[in-house]
Amino acid sequence: MSATGSELRRGPFAEGERVQLTDSKGRLHTITLAPGKQFHTHRGYLQHDDLIGSPDGSTVTNTAGFQYLALRPLLADYVMSMPRGAAVVYPKDAGQIVTMADIFPGAVVVEAGVGSGALSMSLLRAVGESGRLHSFERREDFADIAMANARAYFGTDHPAWTVTVGDLVESLPGHVEPGSVDRVVLDMLAPWECLDVVGQALTPGGVLICYVATATQLSKVAEAMRDAGEWTEPSAWESLVRGWHLEGLAVRPQHRMHGHTGFLITTRRLAPGVTPPLRKRRPGKGYDDVASGADADPGVPEALPGASAEEWTPEAIGERVPSDKRVRKVRRSVTG
Template sequence: MSATGSAYRRGPFREGDRVQLTDPKGRLHTISLTPGKEFHTHRGHIKHDDLIGAPDGSTITHTSGSEYLALRPLLSDYVMSMPRGAAVVYPKDAGQIVTMADVFPGASVVEAGVGSGALSMSLLRAVGDTGSVHSFERRADFAEIAKANAQAFFGEDHPAWTVTVGDLVESLPSAVEPGTVDRVVLDMLAPWECLEVVADALVPGGVLICYVATATQLSKVAEAMRDFGTFTEPEAFETLLRGWHLEGLAVRPQHRMHGHTGFLITTRRLAPDTTPPVRKRRPGKGYAAQEEGTETEAPQVEPAPGADDAEWTPEALGERTASEKKMRKLTRGVVPPTPR
């Protein structure tokens, strides 16, 4: 029996397949093949019927005489062009999450903050049909768009995926048995609020990885992990991706690059009744330090403007949020693919 979605990733183009067309200038156009339809540009058109039955990697001639390259989009291509209600986790970050969290085939993974489903698809690819990805999303409209995007990419519902609409703190204890989850991925505004339920759900040695957008979030979740006492010393990093221009002898970095998208911070669950080793590096001034059993109180510092937990909103962190009008349009446009 083939893995979920693998039958739709090879062979000739079929009705309902998504196809990525590249024009002579390198511009990309993604279409879904429908008999009788045409892909139009200002210079002419391409018939979908001419692509159905053609092998992957074919070229097709536009009515203007230009040749277009036709390929099935990769997962990285698909997530950048699919319908979205929330900002997606970029492929460069999704790849790091899968690798640095060591998401393996058959793993039990909990994800909070589904968004548009970009990261969910990478996690499903990694755990395979024998694993499980239990995703939690507070917004029902985001969950609906994410499920439709995943179904369109895999060609069917993935058997390893469960989506729960609700708050992680409230829903996780009843959804999984304590100490049974291998990996937890949090893509949310305030991951420090979930550490208790995450610690209860993780197996000893299990990995928690958080994706946050700002340095203020990064600092707060790192200190919360240290203070909680059941996690290893956290590690944080970000990934910057710079493409290169390749044209004859003009081989140089591209002028544009995918710079900062988010920070990743990882830690692991300690065994029960185990305390983390004493840190050799002293914390900076302003935090409570404990040395030789003597507790030193941190100086009282006025909180920075917007530091209150009530201010942790997408808008406060500079994120672009979809309007209600756009969300209604996206939700209406969610149509499950025709089963093949």
């Protein structure tokens, strides 16, 4: 039995496939092949029929004599060009999550915060048909967009994937048995609110990895993990990717780079009743200490460290929030 979607990754181009076109200046265009259709630019057009049936890695010439290189988009290319409602987890972070959380074939994984489905597709590729991915998303429109994107990439609904519209804390206990989950991936505003229910679902030694956008979120979830007493000492990092310009003797870093997109923080579930070793160094003051006024600096406003649950919104942490009109438009375009 072949892996889901593997037949779409090889062989000649077929009707309904996405193809990535690269022009002589390195500009990328993604099209979906359909008989009789044309791809137009200000420099002429080309026929989709000239690509259907051609092997991957072919070139095609448009009516003005300009050549394009035609390739199947890799997963990293696909997620950056697919329709999106919410912002996507960039490939550089998705790769870190799959590796550092040790997502393995056959694993039972819980994901919260589906967004547009970019990370879900990487997780599905990692767990395979023998694993399970339970994804939870509060917004039905985001869930619809994510499932449509994954369906377009794999060619069908992935058999290992279950998407639930609802809150993770309320829904997770009804979907998994206690201690049956191998890995949990949280991409949400306030992951510290889910530590109790996630801890009950994870098997001893299971990995929890959280993706957060700001240093305030990072600090909040790290202190919550320590206070819970059920987790190993958390580790946190971010990845920065800088490409290089390669042309003759002009070999140098590119002027633009993929800078900060988010922080990753990971920890592992301790066995029941186990107390983590005492820290050798005293941690910095947590949010609760500062908010309560204990040894607080009178020059620091209390509202920032002690932010209430209502203040943890996408706008408050500087995220660009898509308008409802734009999300409805994307949802219609991918679900028909």
